[in-house]
Amino acid sequence: MWDYFEADPSVGTSPLAQRARKERWASWSLRKACQSSYKRWMIEARKVMCSLPAKNLAKILSPAHAHLANLLAEIQSVSVAVINLEFEGKVLPLEGFGYLVPSSEPCQVLGVVFDSCTFPEHNHPGSETTRLTCMMGGAWFEELFGHPESVDSDHLLSIALATIEDHLKIKQKPIYSLVNIHRDCIPQYTVGHSSRLEQINKYIKKHSLPLFLLGSSYDGVSVNECIWNARKTVLALDR
Numbered sequence: 001m002w003d004y005f006e007a008d009p010s011v012g013t014s015p016l017a018q019r020a021r022k023e024r025w026a027s028w029s030l031r032k033a034c035q036s037s038y039k040r041w042m043i044e045a046r047k048v049m050c051s052l053p054a055k056n057l058a059k060i061l062s063p064a065h066a067h068l069a070n071l072l073a074e075i076q077s078v079s080v081a082v083i084n085l086e087f088e089g090k091v092l093p094l095e096g097f098g099y100l101v102p103s104s105e106p107c108q109v110l111g112v113v114f115d116s117c118t119f120p121e122h123n124h125p126g127s128e129t130t131r132l133t134c135m136m137g138g139a140w141f142e143e144l145f146g147h148p149e150s151v152d153s154d155h156l157l158s159i160a161l162a163t164i165e166d167h168l169k170i171k172q173k174p175i176y177s178l179v180n181i182h183r184d185c186i187p188q189y190t191v192g193h194s195s196r197l198e199q200i201n202k203y204i205k206k207h208s209l210p211l212f213l214l215g216s217s218y219d220g221v222s223v224n225e226c227i228w229n230a231r232k233t234v235l236a237l238d239r
């Protein structure tokens with residue numbers, strides 16, 4: 001937080017910033033919060049709510065809790081290729097959020113989001129375009145495309161375009177495209193996840209750890225589920 005004030009002194013003049021300074025808040029912005037507090041001081045807390053991915057939490061747990069760390073490390077994350085596309089004009093055959101491809105289908109794409117329908121406020125003012133996000137990989141990333149470090153972006157783009165042509169009959173070339181590989185970006189629940197969670201919760205209870213596990217590694221990966229689970233945890237604390 002203090003780095004932030006130093007970088008932009010005008011930030012420190014707002015009532016919120018002044019209150020943050022007075023009360024020595026340990027978090028300020030999403031980018032600076034953890035780094036600043038971690039660098040500058042140690043925080044003692046009676047309860048810790050952790051929303052790190054399980055495998056990252058496993059790495060920072062004390063060696064005294066090696067069994068818990070091993071259980072957490074079993075909840076792995078997978079990589080996803082995200083391909084953003086923009087086409088001139090209104091080219092979708094229908095309006096909607098998008099679609100997911102069932103795993104039983106022989107398709108290299110996980111799903112496509114129709115961004116220009118979902119977020120029309122982000123559309124180009126003045127010219128009509130269609131924006132799509134195509135997602136590929138996940139648990140099958142390496143099997144389908146090789147190692148995320150060495151995958152060829154043009155190859156991913158060509159698969160995305162061929163799939164979109166096949167599914168949505170969009171034949172034209174995009175006016176904009178961007179390929180990003182998000183490494184280990186989403187947890188993959190595998191067979192045994194529920195019993196793993198039971199063992200994790202049992203361990204935390206047995207050792208009376210003041211630790212509350214939040215985030216996408218445990219009880220649902222969607223944003224809604226993450227928020228819902230955090231809310232439930234906080235409300236249960238109040239009682």
Ligand SMILES: Cc1cc2nc3c(=O)[nH]c(=O)nc-3n(C[C@H](O)[C@H](O)[C@H](O)COP(=O)(O)OP(=O)(O)OC[C@H]3O[C@@H](n4cnc5c(N)ncnc54)[C@H](O)[C@@H]3O)c2cc1C
Nearest residue numbers: 034051052053056080082185186215216221222223224226
């Ligand atoms: C491509 C993609 C598309 C998705 N689409 C949807 C969708 O349409 N709808 C939906 O509901 N959900 C969607 N999801 C899922 C959802 O976005 C995520 O599951 C959710 O945002 C996870 O939130 P989180 O806070 O648990 O984890 P994250 O957002 O991954 O946050 C974890 C944070 O911990 C930080 N961190 C990690 N290790 C450390 C450490 N040691 N110290 C400090 N910080 C650390 C990371 O930098 C990160 O900021 C999508 C996910 C992906 C990857």
